[in-house]
Amino acid sequence: MKLQNKDHFHGSDLEKIEEVYGIRKEDIISFSDNVNPLGISRHLRESLSAHLDAITSYPDREYKELRKTIAGYIGSRMECIAVGNGSTELISLAVRVLQPKRALLPEPTYSEYEREITLAGGELVRCELRKERGFRPDIDELEEKLTEDFDLLILCNPNNPTSQAILPDQMRRLLEICRKKNVFVMVDETYVEFVPSKGLRPGDGVTSVPLTEEFENLLILRGTSKFFSAPGLRLGYAVTGNADLLAKLGKLQNPWTISSLAEMAGRLMFRDGEYIRRTREAISRERKRVCGILGSWDSVEFFEPAANFVLVHILKEGVTAGSLFDHCIRQGLMIRDCSTFAFLDETWFRFCFRTQEEDDRLLAALEEVLN
């Protein structure tokens, strides 16, 4: 079956693929959902299953132990942390608390921000991240734009789908500009732990967590879906030095939105140093290896990725992201056609790094069309 124009598949759309292509979802390898291919650790599996009885009690309404564990993991204080049902719940709550009238969004980026702003009745203004700048934001341009009575700036760092990161110096400049102009800054760090760094903690060198001590106009969002391979767990967290904002988030949030099991899983996974190290090593290795191979093809171009996925530009005449998707999915390999992202077209696709064997299968399938 040929792809219909209206059919666009997101990372979590396995059921839709099953329906359209007749491929069982169990037989699909998703290079589209950006989830850590290692799965959960044995330690987590065994500990969680030994404590299934946790569901017979309500979790601590304030999630103190979990927040303390997260604080240790990211190098912050538990008073600065809120937990939520995935970062998705926290994006939604934050937008409802902040009630932005006018939000500025550098795009292409993750689509959920736009949905939330629009649902909350705010106006969303797009600002193009240009290929000529390697998809990195132009701070001077943002500064100029921000004079037009904006009250919220949303940044995804590293950004989905471009896999480019804003470094702390630039982030500090942006935060200073925004503080002066009374603009709140929401930074989604869902992918930050995948960024290569020599720092003590995953994400060091890119994360804005230390800046929450200095800037009250900053809220950081993080999750466990991607790095900890647990999108079904629905556990995310927010970090801010703004006590007033945290209190408002807490008031709006329903009680117990994180289950006892997710609470327990969180307390285990953030302390699982061995798993964290293995993940970072495995992704770094594949990022380097796969990009080395892609870099030798004349049919594509890309910018060095910071996260666990890469955005690729097709240079070969007559090949589109749609046709590549179609070719790969028939082999059970699912990539992300990026033509639905703002400022991208049918010449862009994205895929995440998985195991060596799986990545080799994808590269071989891509080569059949591209080389």
Ligand SMILES: Cc1ncc(COP(=O)(O)O)c(C=O)c1O
């Ligand atoms: C940038 C970004 N933020 C947030 C999410 C959703 O995360 P969660 O599962 O924690 O709600 C995604 C999922 O694709 C994402 O790409």
